[in-house]
Amino acid sequence: MARYCFCLQVKPERMAEYAERHRAVWPEMRQALTDTGWRNYSLFLRDDGLLIGYVEADDLAAAQAAMARTEVNARWQAEMAEFFTGLEERGPDEGFQLLTEVFHLEGK
Amino acid sequence: MARYCFCLQVKPERMAEYAERHRAVWPEMRQALTDTGWRNYSLFLRDDGLLIGYVEADDLAAAQAAMARTEVNARWQAEMAEFFTGLEERGPDEGFQLLTEVFHLEGK
Numbered sequence: 001m002a003r004y005c006f007c008l009q010v011k012p013e014r015m016a017e018y019a020e021r022h023r024a025v026w027p028e029m030r031q032a033l034t035d036t037g038w039r040n041y042s043l044f045l046r047d048d049g050l051l052i053g054y055v056e057a058d059d060l061a062a063a064q065a066a067m068a069r070t071e072v073n074a075r076w077q078a079e080m081a082e083f084f085t086g087l088e089e090r091g092p093d094e095g096f097q098l099l100t101e102v103f104h105l106e107g108k
Numbered sequence: 109m110a111r112y113c114f115c116l117q118v119k120p121e122r123m124a125e126y127a128e129r130h131r132a133v134w135p136e137m138r139q140a141l142t143d144t145g146w147r148n149y150s151l152f153l154r155d156d157g158l159l160i161g162y163v164e165a166d167d168l169a170a171a172q173a174a175m176a177r178t179e180v181n182a183r184w185q186a187e188m189a190e191f192f193t194g195l196e197e198r199g200p201d202e203g204f205q206l207l208t209e210v211f212h213l214e215g216k
Binding site for chain 2: 003005007018019022023025030033034037038039040041042043044045046050052054056097099100101102103104105106107108
């Protein structure tokens with residue numbers, strides 16, 4: 001299993017609504033993420049709209065591809081697209097900027 | 109157990125050296141983090157020097173305070189300080205900007 005971190009940029013004026021929507025992610029969207037191998041997945045928001053995603057997966061590219069084949073993902077991403085800047089023609093799930101892991105400690 | 113995400117800013121011209129240093133974190137530093145309750149702790153670096161930390165802990169403030177009381181942390185943070193910008197008079201371990209968790213999926 002690998003760990004991944006990505007960034008997106010939420011429009012600052014839409015942050016409150018973005019957070020509100022994520023308190024009520026559709027159960028079928030959560031189920032699809034689970035079914036396609038997204039594990040320990042969290043989203044964090046900085047006060048300027050920087051959105052950080054952290055997720056664990058056996059293979060994120062495969063999990064993204066499997067998710068992209070679901071009908072619920074297309075509906076969800078279409079509703080989320082307006083919250084972001086800098087995506088150009090991509091969906092939020094296609095505009096991930098992956099960061100490089102430079103340190104890991106398992107702990108206990 | 110809670111999940112935490114924080115940001116720091118590494119000087120872009122020092123990123124390679126910062127990453128190199130983190131491939132060889134002192135064993136006693138790793139042990140101190142483990143002993144003070146830092147779990148599943150990762151650092152990720154974006155190509156402009158944005159550093160993202162993800163860590164799980166029962167109470168990060170308590171884990172930070174416990175770490176701050178160790179001698180090895182003082183030595184490590186003194187060596188790391190020069191890699192960062194925007195810390196003013198604080199050490200890297202005191203300048204954490206915590207983000208807000210807006211979504212979590214446990215997965216399976």
